[in-house]
Amino acid sequence: MAQISEHKYPHVSLWQIFTLFFTIGITGFGGGMAIVALTERLVVREKQWVTSEEFLHGLAFGQILGPFSLNTCTFVGYRLRGVSGGVLAAVGFMLPSFLIVSLLAWLYLRFQHLHLLKKALSATNPVVIALICAVVLDMGKKQVRGLNGLLLALAAFAAVALFKLNVALVLVAGLVWALASALWQREH
Amino acid sequence: MLSLAWTFLKVGLLFFGGGYVLLPLLQHLLVEQYQWLTLQEFLDGVAISQLTPGPLAILATFAGVRIGGFSGGLVATICVFLPCVVLMLLVGRWYDRLKEINLIRATLDGVLPAVVGLVASAAWSLGSTLAGVQQWLLLVGAFVVFRYTKVNPMLMILGAGLLGMLV
Numbered sequence: 001m002a003q004i005s006e007h008k009y010p011h012v013s014l015w016q017i018f019t020l021f022f023t024i025g026i027t028g029f030g031g032g033m034a035i036v037a038l039t040e041r042l043v044v045r046e047k048q049w050v051t052s053e054e055f056l057h058g059l060a061f062g063q064i065l066g067p068f069s070l071n072t073c074t075f076v077g078y079r080l081r082g083v084s085g086g087v088l089a090a091v092g093f094m095l096p097s098f099l100i101v102s103l104l105a106w107l108y109l110r111f112q113h114l115h116l117l118k119k120a121l122s123a124t125n126p127v128v129i130a131l132i133c134a135v136v137l138d139m140g141k142k143q144v145r146g147l148n149g150l151l152l153a154l155a156a157f158a159a160v161a162l163f164k165l166n167v168a169l170v171l172v173a174g175l176v177w178a179l180a181s182a183l184w185q186r187e188h
Numbered sequence: 189m190l191s192l193a194w195t196f197l198k199v200g201l202l203f204f205g206g207g208y209v210l211l212p213l214l215q216h217l218l219v220e221q222y223q224w225l226t227l228q229e230f231l232d233g234v235a236i237s238q239l240t241p242g243p244l245a246i247l248a249t250f251a252g253v254r255i256g257g258f259s260g261g262l263v264a265t266i267c268v269f270l271p272c273v274v275l276m277l278l279v280g281r282w283y284d285r286l287k288e289i290n291l292i293r294a295t296l297d298g299v300l301p302a303v304v305g306l307v308a309s310a311a312w313s314l315g316s317t318l319a320g321v322q323q324w325l326l327l328v329g330a331f332v333v334f335r336y337t338k339v340n341p342m343l344m345i346l347g348a349g350l351l352g353m354l355v
Contacts, residue, residue, distance in 0.1 A: 028241040035241060061279045064296050067243035070269065071276045078280030086277045094269065097242025098249055102261050104236045105253035116353050123352025124235040124345050125314075126323045130330035131238075131341050132311040135208055136304060143300035156305030160212060161312040167216040168202055170306065171209070171299070178298025182291055 012049060012080045014088050020047075021073050021092035028069070035069040043076050050079055070094065152177070189263060192255055195222070196248050196267035209303045210245050211310040224255045227317050235345050245269065 020042060028035035036059060043049045050058075055076070062071030070093055077089025111117050144153050156174060159165040199213050211234070218225045225233070233250035240246055245268050252264025318324060326348065333339055 025241060057283065058280075062276065064292065065275050065279070066272045067245055067269075069241075070243055071272055074273050074276040075280050078277050079283075083277055086280060087273065090269070090273045090276075094242055094246075094265070097240035097246045098261075098265050100240045101237055101242070101246050101249040102253055102258060104239065105233070105250045105261065106258075108232060108236060108250075109254060119355070120349035120352040121232050121235065122323065123326060123348040123355070125231050126318060126327035127330040127344055127348040128231060128234050128238070129311055129314050129318070130327045131334055131344070132208070132211065132307065132314070133327075133331050134334035136308045136311060137335065139208070139300070139304045139307065143297075144304055145301075149301040153301040153305035153308075156302040157308045157312070158305075160216075160306060160309035167212045167306060167309075168198070171202055171213070171302065174299045174302030175295065178302075179291075179295040182294035182298055185294070186291065 009080060010047075010049060012085075014081055014084060017077050017080060017085050018088045018092040021077070021089045022095060024073070025093040025096040036072055039069075039072055039076070050076055054079065148181075189256055189260065191222075192252065192260060193263050193267050196252070196264045197270065199248070200245075200268040200271040208244060208307045210247065212306040214247060214251065215310055215313065218251055225251060227314065229254060231314055231317055235349075238341055238345055 024035065024039055024042065028038050040052075040055055044052050044055050055072070058075035058079075059068060059072050062068035062075060065071050070090060073089045073093040074086045078086030081088075108117070140153065144150055152174065156170055159170045160167055195217055199210065199217065202209070202213060215227075215230055219227050219230050230251075233247055233254070234244075237244060237247040237250055246265070248264040248268035249261045253261035256263070318327065330344060330348070333344065334341070
């Protein structure tokens with residue numbers, strides 16, 4: 001395997017990988033970037049399993065491919081111990097959340113008609129919608145640039161909210177459009 | 189169970205540009221197309237999945253448990269995360285050779301405005317579950333807090349839940 005730096009990979013056992021990412025999966029509250037910061041602290045600074053440069057590259061790819069907190073864990077695990085390292089890091093990181101949500105979902109479905117739970121959830125619903133609105137505004141400020149971007153955002157919104165088009169279809173159409181304009185810009 | 193697996197695998201293949209694109213996707217599939225969940229249950233599921241450190245996509249676990257019990261939750265979770273884990277393993281493998289990275293980046297950056305629009309459409313339809321002045325006031329208040337402070341969303345949701353029980 002060709003490495004970009006002379007960093008020597010320490011020998012890390014699969015069990016060590018699993019337990020470390022499991023711990024991150026339990027304690028990493030505070031959203032995606034907070035988890036990445038915690039991971040960086042542990043695997044780069046403290047244990048020196050990977051270099052800072054490699055970690056940042058992994059993060060960049062992870063952001064392209066969706067849930068970057070999980071993706072960064074998978075990447076680090078892979079660099080240390082190949083496919084089994086990557087899979088164990090991913091499973092270790094997700095396991096606590098999976099167990100918590102399964103338990104809460106079970107409780108929710110069992111006690112859905114409980115008066116107190118209903119009252120609690122009727123108060124959390126507006127907060128969840130507010131969170132989504134805040135994310136829209138935040139993402140919009142960062143990602144929607146220029147008239148083209150604004151038109152694309154409005155078109156996607158209208159297609160789904162007003163014309164009830166299939167979300168996946170709109171997303172794929174957006175991707176094709178983005179690829180075409182990226183190719184266009186490269187040629188000109 | 190097979191259609192459940194296939195549905196979540198499809199979703200897993202489509203989610204880039206941050207976990208939030210999952211909201212309109214899953215809402216469309218689970219609530220409108222297959223009617224496995226009501227809009228209310230979907231919203232409660234989002235609240236519950238925000239209580240964990242996992243990415244927002246852990247919402248798939250909630251939906252899976254609702255549809256097919258514990259095994260449904262397990263299948264949904266594995267399927268929704270399988271594509272990104274496999275892709276990330278490939279990235280780790282071809283790390284040094286990803287030459288077309290600029291084009292990929294430009295394409296994915298280019299689609300982000302559409303993602304913003306799609307997430308906004310999710311907020312739009314979820315808003316239809318709100319009833320009464322109290323809930324709208326809570327929405328505005330929470331929005332202001334999210335907008336101007338860095339408070340942890342998990343704490344806000346827990347706090348709102350407690351408030352709802354007391355009032």
